[in-house]
Amino acid sequence: AQSVAQPEDQVNVAEGNPLTVKCTYSVSGNPYLFWYVQYPNRGLQFLLKYITGDNLVKGSYGFEAEFNKSQTSFHLKKPSALVSDSALYFCAVRGEGLSGGYQKVTFGIGTKLQVIP
Amino acid sequence: DTGVSQDPRHKITKRGQNVTFRCDPISEHNRLYWYRQTLGQGPEFLTYFQNEAQLEKSRLLSDRFSAERPKGSFSTLEIQRTEQGDSAMYLCASSLVENEAFFGQGTRLTVV
Numbered sequence: 553a554q555s556v557a558q559p560e561d562q563v564n565v566a567e568g569n570p571l572t573v574k575c576t577y578s579v580s581g582n583p584y585l586f587w588y589v590q591y592p593n594r595g596l597q598f599l600l601k602y603i604t605g606d607n608l609v610k611g612s613y614g615f616e617a618e619f620n621k622s623q624t625s626f627h628l629k630k631p632s633a634l635v636s637d638s639a640l641y642f643c644a645v646r647g648e649g650l651s652g653g654y655q656k657v658t659f660g661i662g663t664k665l666q667v668i669p
Numbered sequence: 670d671t672g673v674s675q676d677p678r679h680k681i682t683k684r685g686q687n688v689t690f691r692c693d694p695i696s697e698h699n700r701l702y703w704y705r706q707t708l709g710q711g712p713e714f715l716t717y718f719q720n721e722a723q724l725e726k727s728r729l730l731s732d733r734f735s736a737e738r739p740k741g742s743f744s745t746l747e748i749q750r751t752e753q754g755d756s757a758m759y760l761c762a763s764s765l766v767e768n769e770a771f772f773g774q775g776t777r778l779t780v781v
Contacts, residue, residue: 556711586769595673595760595772596712642711656725657770659711 554579556643556660564666565633573628573663575643585626586644586657587617596642602626613637633667640664671695673773675761681779682751689747690776694763701744702770703736704760705729712760718744751780 555578565571577583584603588596600611607619617628628641641664646657674693682688694701699720704712715734717725720741730736733751738744748755758777762770 588772593774595675595774596762598769598771601769644711656714656717656727658714661709661711 554645554647554658556645556658558641558643558660558663560663562664562666564668566668567635568632571630571633571637571665571667573641573643573665575626575628575660576624577626577643577645578624579645579647581648583624583626584646584648584655585617585619587611587615587626587628588642588644588659590640590642590662592639599628599641633665635667635669638665638667673761673763673771675759675773675776677776678774679777679779681781684753684780685750687747687749688751688778689745690759690761690778692744692746692761692763692773694742694744694761695771698763698765698771699741700764700770701738702762702764703744703746704762706758706760706775707756715746715759748778751778753780756780 557576586601587599590596599615600609602609602619610616615630617626619626640662642662643660644657647655676691701718703715706712714727715730716736718738721738733749736746756779758775760775762772764770
């Protein structure tokens with residue numbers, strides 16, 4: 553069964569400092585990896601995805617994520633945090649679907665990012 | 670607004686009543702998903718449609734839950750004989766094949 557682990561319930565970072573939100577995954581075959589952000593009382597907003605190719609993926613709002621196959625990780629990063637980045641961040645994974653059938657997406661439990669002014 | 674829209678945004682119902690939620694996906698998206706999210710958890714997959722066909726259902730979707738997507742456009746999720754454990758945020762998402770999903774703002778259900 554596929555799974556996602558987000559080991560930190562909360563990450564605190566000072567405004568202007570770099571931030572990292574950690575994610576590790578387990579899946580059969582090649583992974584499709586995603587990061588979403590959720591603001592209070594809102595739905596999830598897509599940030600970025602890794603399907604294949606360059607291990608460093610760039611996404612919305614200056615975020616990027618690095619795929620590391622050997623460590624089965626897909627950590628979310630941003631060089632300089634903004635107060636407005638404070639939100640709940642979800643990592644998600646799905647399998648490759650070799651048979652062509654539907655492969656469901658499994659989400660982590662989320663990491664709350666608090667950027668301190 | 671061309672995003673995914675869900676109605677209602679909030680629903681309070683008494684235990685044992687039936688409720689129905691509606692989701693209008695992004696018009697060109699052929700895939701539609703329903704998820705459930707409880708406090709402190711990530712979204713959990715409930716069911717998936719490709720066009721009007723319901724192709725996958727989670728074991729979380731008990732017999733009291735039913736989803737439809739007539740004509741491959743909007744979708745409804747009905748919960749019969751609601752229980753307190755059904756209280757959650759119900760999220761709808763849509764996507765093109767192989768692309769990321771776009772989520773609606775969700776319907777928050779409270780069963781009292």
